[in-house]
Amino acid sequence: MTTATATANSDRPTIGEFFLRAPAVGPALALVVAVLVFSFSTDTFLNLDNISLVVQQSLVIGTLALGQTLIILTAGIDLANAASMVLATLIMAKLLAGGVTGIFALLLGIVATVLVSGVVGTLVTKVKLPPFIVTLGALTMLTAAGRLFAGGEAVPVADGLLNWLGTRRYLFGGIEITYGMTLALVMYLVMWYALTRTAWGKHVYAVGNAPESARLSGIKVNRTVLSVYLVAGVIFGIAAWQALGRVPNADPNAYQLGNLDSITAVVLGGTSLFGGRGSVLGTMMGALIVAVLRSGLTQLGVDALYQDVATGALVIAAVAVDRFARRQR
Amino acid sequence: MRKILTAGLAAAVLVSAGGCTVERHWGGNTGSGGGGGKAKVGLVTKTDTNPYFVELRAAASAAAQANGADFSALAGQFDGDNDGQVRAIENLMQQGATTILITPSSSTGVLDAIDRARKAGVLVIALDTATEPAEAVDATFATDNFVAGQQQGAYVKAALGGAAPKLFMVDGTAGSTVDTQRHTGFLSGIGLADGAPEIKGSTPANGDQSTAQQGVENLLQRTTDINAVYTMNEPMGRGTYAALKARGLTGQVVMGSIDGGCEGVQNVRDGQYAATVMQFPKKMAEQGVLAAVEYAKSGKKPTGFNNTGSVVITDKPMPGVESQTTEWGLQNCWGDK
Numbered sequence: 001m002t003t004a005t006a007t008a009n010s011d012r013p014t015i016g017e018f019f020l021r022a023p024a025v026g027p028a029l030a031l032v033v034a035v036l037v038f039s040f041s042t043d044t045f046l047n048l049d050n051i052s053l054v055v056q057q058s059l060v061i062g063t064l065a066l067g068q069t070l071i072i073l074t075a076g077i078d079l080a081n082a083a084s085m086v087l088a089t090l091i092m093a094k095l096l097a098g099g100v101t102g103i104f105a106l107l108l109g110i111v112a113t114v115l116v117s118g119v120v121g122t123l124v125t126k127v128k129l130p131p132f133i134v135t136l137g138a139l140t141m142l143t144a145a146g147r148l149f150a151g152g153e154a155v156p157v158a159d160g161l162l163n164w165l166g167t168r169r170y171l172f173g174g175i176e177i178t179y180g181m182t183l184a185l186v187m188y189l190v191m192w193y194a195l196t197r198t199a200w201g202k203h204v205y206a207v208g209n210a211p212e213s214a215r216l217s218g219i220k221v222n223r224t225v226l227s228v229y230l231v232a233g234v235i236f237g238i239a240a241w242q243a244l245g246r247v248p249n250a251d252p253n254a255y256q257l258g259n260l261d262s263i264t265a266v267v268l269g270g271t272s273l274f275g276g277r278g279s280v281l282g283t284m285m286g287a288l289i290v291a292v293l294r295s296g297l298t299q300l301g302v303d304a305l306y307q308d309v310a311t312g313a314l315v316i317a318a319v320a321v322d323r324f325a326r327r328q329r
Numbered sequence: 330m331r332k333i334l335t336a337g338l339a340a341a342v343l344v345s346a347g348g349c350t351v352e353r354h355w356g357g358n359t360g361s362g363g364g365g366g367k368a369k370v371g372l373v374t375k376t377d378t379n380p381y382f383v384e385l386r387a388a389a390s391a392a393a394q395a396n397g398a399d400f401s402a403l404a405g406q407f408d409g410d411n412d413g414q415v416r417a418i419e420n421l422m423q424q425g426a427t428t429i430l431i432t433p434s435s436s437t438g439v440l441d442a443i444d445r446a447r448k449a450g451v452l453v454i455a456l457d458t459a460t461e462p463a464e465a466v467d468a469t470f471a472t473d474n475f476v477a478g479q480q481q482g483a484y485v486k487a488a489l490g491g492a493a494p495k496l497f498m499v500d501g502t503a504g505s506t507v508d509t510q511r512h513t514g515f516l517s518g519i520g521l522a523d524g525a526p527e528i529k530g531s532t533p534a535n536g537d538q539s540t541a542q543q544g545v546e547n548l549l550q551r552t553t554d555i556n557a558v559y560t561m562n563e564p565m566g567r568g569t570y571a572a573l574k575a576r577g578l579t580g581q582v583v584m585g586s587i588d589g590g591c592e593g594v595q596n597v598r599d600g601q602y603a604a605t606v607m608q609f610p611k612k613m614a615e616q617g618v619l620a621a622v623e624y625a626k627s628g629k630k631p632t633g634f635n636n637t638g639s640v641v642i643t644d645k646p647m648p649g650v651e652s653q654t655t656e657w658g659l660q661n662c663w664g665d666k
Contacts, residue, residue: 044423044424044425049423050423053419053420053423056419057416057419060412147503150504151503151504152502152503152504152505152533153503153504154411154435154436154437154438154504156437156440166441243412246412246415247411247412247415247438247439247441247442248440248441249411249435249437249438249439249440249441251409251411251435251438252409252504253407253408253409253410253434253435253502254409254410254411254412254438255412256406256407256409256410257406257407294416295420295423298403298417298420299420299423299424301401303377304377304403304404304406305377305378
């Protein structure tokens, strides 16, 4: 949760410093406010079923956003993550339809997203191409590849393992949870630990913050950035698994806005698009804020297009806060 | 800082909530199942910007109001947004809908969510697009798209007056159910098989006018020796017309389309294409809402596929093909007037 850029030389930090040190605090507060607003303004928002639903609705984008956070922390961006995920769902579905067992279909789908991210990472680190351009090209290619591969058709997926993350269980008190929720929580905690408590995590922040300084201090910048893309590739593969748990149907036309939605979650979570600052816990809040807004505003009867207006305004506000906090340093 | 953020959020929420509820909204607690109650009808369309779905939503809203039912409308963000439709179904269930009317984005994408809704006692009716399998919903109120395609094909065949067809096919989104049904229906109506040499070229255009124009422009680079064009919907018909007109071919080509929106009927009247096949979204919406009201009252559920009909609209009627004039069409476009 803390960042490598935090300064600690004054007794009482300014507000800006406080936010730089704990970037997940702002999003957490925004989330609490949103939940409170909707709890008081509707009589259907605040109940266990709905809270569970909101979390389930944020899972796929939340998982994509986890990988996106890693990449953005290195001052990169991934416009192709959702397309890569959709291709993986199609690969899993087609393999399954072809008689391959669920576990192999799942693994090969994940291998596909890792390969895609590996190629992107190599182009970014070795050929020094801007991530925006590389992933823009990859987005176009992967979208077309998905449609070609599936012959333009959606493929239903009925397999215990591939649908497993959408399986619902009921805990004491009738609380509905899915395995997907559990897995997402575990992934976020593991990644939080890796980023804040390991040398690798510190390197990720360092290369995003000041690559040249990182290089001079002995960090292998290229290797670190490439490792981030590979880890993100695994996460995008798991996002494909999450997607098949949520909608057991691989559709080449699905998640057309998934890349932008994942960036929205990351930005709302307080991670800086300029790299080096932010946290995965903030991203978790960001993904939940979007889902809470959608659910709450829907229950208030607000048109979806106005929901987009509200979400877009929040994104701009979040970046403005980021800028403001930096200036306060 | 916190104040800025929280105030910003609160303002965004309030501004959004203030001026923009498009549909009457219901409150109250959940309560599902039919029998002796007030109908709470939720509509889930593919998108909420396409004029066809805007029409469907307006008709459903009006029918709900006329029949004393509560009404709420949600939609996916784009064609193919299964996740968005699942979210919409969940939110409607959360709000206690007794009936969900849905135009499924993909005929298989939302079946799991529909199944959950039905198990919770919600009546689910597909509008416009059938699910696969059809029994995944309680009933379907829709155009028989195969028949609509067949009507277009039969008209084009008759209008060719015995000449062998030299055909371009401007398709929708490859693989979508409606696209496939209209495509095969048209070929059946004109009497050709897929891949027949009479088909001089085909292009998918995703239902989009400019994509269709570009696609047909490209096909015309290959050959201009055509006399018939199938278009899967009217925006693509307009794009196709622009491409044909630029090559001076409009006089020698019989073009048909499907939809029956007022703009499409006007296109036929203006001679842009020879005929369109009108469908009746208003009927789908009204029949869906009436079924919902009946279900809430008596617990009686509709079943099976209910064809809401399709009619050829043209000012050049052909023997053997039943049709209506554009004057009738303009009075009845999408069953609205």
